[in-house]
Amino acid sequence: MTAIRHDWTQEEILNIYNTPLFDLIYRAQQIHREFNVPNEIQVSSLVSIKTGGCVEDCGYCPQAARYNTGVEVHKLMTLNQVLEVADKAKTGGASRLCMGAAWREVRDNSDFERVLEMVKGVNEKGMEVCCTLGMITEEQAQKLADAGLYAYNHNIDTSEDNYKKIITTRTYDDRLNTINNVRKAKVSVCSGGIIGLGETVEDRVKMLQTLSSMEKHPESVPINALVPVAGTPLENQPLVPIWDMIRMIATTRIVMPTTMVRLSAGRTQMSLEGQALCFLAGANSIFAGEKLLTTPNPDFNEDMEMFKLFGLTPGKAFKKEKEVTELAEENAPKNYA
Numbered sequence: 001m002t003a004i005r006h007d008w009t010q011e012e013i014l015n016i017y018n019t020p021l022f023d024l025i026y027r028a029q030q031i032h033r034e035f036n037v038p039n040e041i042q043v044s045s046l047v048s049i050k051t052g053g054c055v056e057d058c059g060y061c062p063q064a065a066r067y068n069t070g071v072e073v074h075k076l077m078t079l080n081q082v083l084e085v086a087d088k089a090k091t092g093g094a095s096r097l098c099m100g101a102a103w104r105e106v107r108d109n110s111d112f113e114r115v116l117e118m119v120k121g122v123n124e125k126g127m128e129v130c131c132t133l134g135m136i137t138e139e140q141a142q143k144l145a146d147a148g149l150y151a152y153n154h155n156i157d158t159s160e161d162n163y164k165k166i167i168t169t170r171t172y173d174d175r176l177n178t179i180n181n182v183r184k185a186k187v188s189v190c191s192g193g194i195i196g197l198g199e200t201v202e203d204r205v206k207m208l209q210t211l212s213s214m215e216k217h218p219e220s221v222p223i224n225a226l227v228p229v230a231g232t233p234l235e236n237q238p239l240v241p242i243w244d245m246i247r248m249i250a251t252t253r254i255v256m257p258t259t260m261v262r263l264s265a266g267r268t269q270m271s272l273e274g275q276a277l278c279f280l281a282g283a284n285s286i287f288a289g290e291k292l293l294t295t296p297n298p299d300f301n302e303d304m305e306m307f308k309l310f311g312l313t314p315g316k317a318f319k320k321e322k323e324v325t326e327l328a329e330e331n332a333p334k335n336y337a
């Protein structure tokens with residue numbers, strides 16, 4: 001049985017990343033099958049509940065107010081609008097709805113109260129609810145948990161060094177702090193990053209080291225390929241080669257065996273063959289639905305066609321990835337502190 005490790009060194013992770021491609025995919029697939037249900041892909045759908053006008057300066061983001069990206073600013077959606085979106089997502093085959101807000105942080109105001117109502121309402125529909133609302137305190141995390149929140153997404157995006165080049169309005173520690181607050185409230189952690197920001201392979205490796213050395217691995221790790229958006233500082237970044245995506249996913253799978261590895265933004269730029277290799281490399285989750293937050297994504301029908309073609313099935317809600325992780329960690333030989 002493969003051990004769940006929290007002490008991967010940068011050198012080890014770099015060596016994995018640089019393994020000959022087929023050896024890398026083979027090892028990732030073996031580990032994938034040891035800890036996860038083969039051919040089952042978890043499907044999440046995204047909804048931007050509050051769009052644009054964000055005060056932060058994240059260099060990749062079309063929703064930052066300071067860049068002219070043409071994204072229309074929308075105030076917080078109503079509860080009913082969100083419930084309608086949830087129904088559509090469920091019909092489309094999604095087991096989780098992820099609600100995103102272009103906020104720097106959550107404030108204790110009527111908007112937050114409304115988000116709590118949304119969490120409650122979507123949860124009552126039998127869907128897992130995820131939120132990504134920017135920085136939150138421990139108390140806010142607890143309120144979200146009490147309302148029925150299943151997971152909270154808060155990406156570390158890249159390495160600590162590279163982070164400073166991409167975002168100046170908050171620090172890496174701010175990010176880690178929010179992740180800790182989510183953990184304390186016993187909400188499932190979803191945290192990953194973006195490749196294609198102009199980072200080095202070492203930056204990618206350092207990001208994976210930060211995630212894999214957490215006391216508990218995030219239950220889900222989204223790997224986004226940058227969607228370059230006109231008007232953002234990163235608009236001219238070349239598209240991520242599919243080989244980098246495959247290597248990144250395989251490496252993530254190997255260092256965090258029980259984690260849900262999400263093939264996230266950038267799928268419209270990928271061929272079906274490319275996506276197939278990402279699944280073979282251990283990705284077991286996607287965002288489905290025609291839009292991510294503000295940019296296009298394959299629609300539900302297209303993805304269901306792909307599932308049919310590959311013989312994949314969408315995962316059921318509340319499969320308790322938390323428990324799976326805990327069980328696997330209990331059963332695995334301990335070689336970490």
Ligand code: SAM
Nearest residue numbers: 060061101102103132133134155224226227265
């Ligand atoms: N404002 C909150 C925050 O920053 O945590 C939540 C929403 S934010 C848009 C969620 C994540 O989307 C970011 O952390 C980033 O990793 C990802 N993202 C944003 N723009 C992207 C782009 N153009 N391409 C790929 N991923 C992107």
Ligand code: DTB
Nearest residue numbers: 100132222264265292293294295
């Ligand atoms: C994540 O890692 N990727 C999603 C979700 N978590 C919130 C967001 C991708 C956003 C891509 C750019 C956009 O559509 O605005």
Ligand code: SF4
Nearest residue numbers: 054056058061064102
């Ligand atoms: Fe704001 Fe989040 Fe976009 Fe950064 S990534 S500008 S915090 S919406």
